[in-house]
Amino acid sequence: MIDLTDLQEDILTLAVKNPEMTNEEIADVLDCSPNWVGEVRRKYEHAVDESQVDDSLNTVRGNAQTVKSSSGGGGLLGFFIIMPLELSLAFTVWALENSLRLSVWLLEKTLALSIWLLELPFRILGGLAGSSKNER
Structure with missing residues (x-):
């Protein structure tokens, strides 16, 4: 067996x-x-x-x-009922996948902007400190 x-x-x-x-x-x-x-x-x-x-x-x-x-699902039943359901399901999955990709892209850009904003004061201070060293 x-x-x-x-x-x-x-x-x-x-x-x-x-x-x-x-x-x-x-x-x-x-x-x-x-x-x-x-x-x-x-x-x-x-x-x-x-x-x-x-x-x-x-x-x-x-x-x-x-x-x-x-x-x-051959025949009229498959053509008029099952095929449209399968197509709408495929479209829904495609839309969700693309929505997820867009959400991830937006999250990445938001995180990048947040990090840039956190670094900005240090870059400004570093630039000022660097320019004051050059003046001496």
Whole structure:
């Protein structure tokens, strides 16, 4: 008997129940690396058939059949409902990432300005002290 983690079982469940799914698609569903999915499939998929897996997934809500129907979603349902939802989710993630980058950039600039303002009196005093030495 093969001793597998919940994630490995879910990878094999999706791979066996949905053989058309790529490693990337399975990785997206299970929130793991496509390389890990490929490694698990290479090691264990040959030893598992459909009768040995059930539809339930351990690491995400739902089951292998619902994942299959929501991952591609062909037809009118997929075109008018699922695709716009996936696109809006992708846009939201993009906006959050860019918002985070902008926030980090603003924080960096604010810190740089704060440090410059802290150093300013010392630079002025250093400049005055330097010019008074030159006058002697």
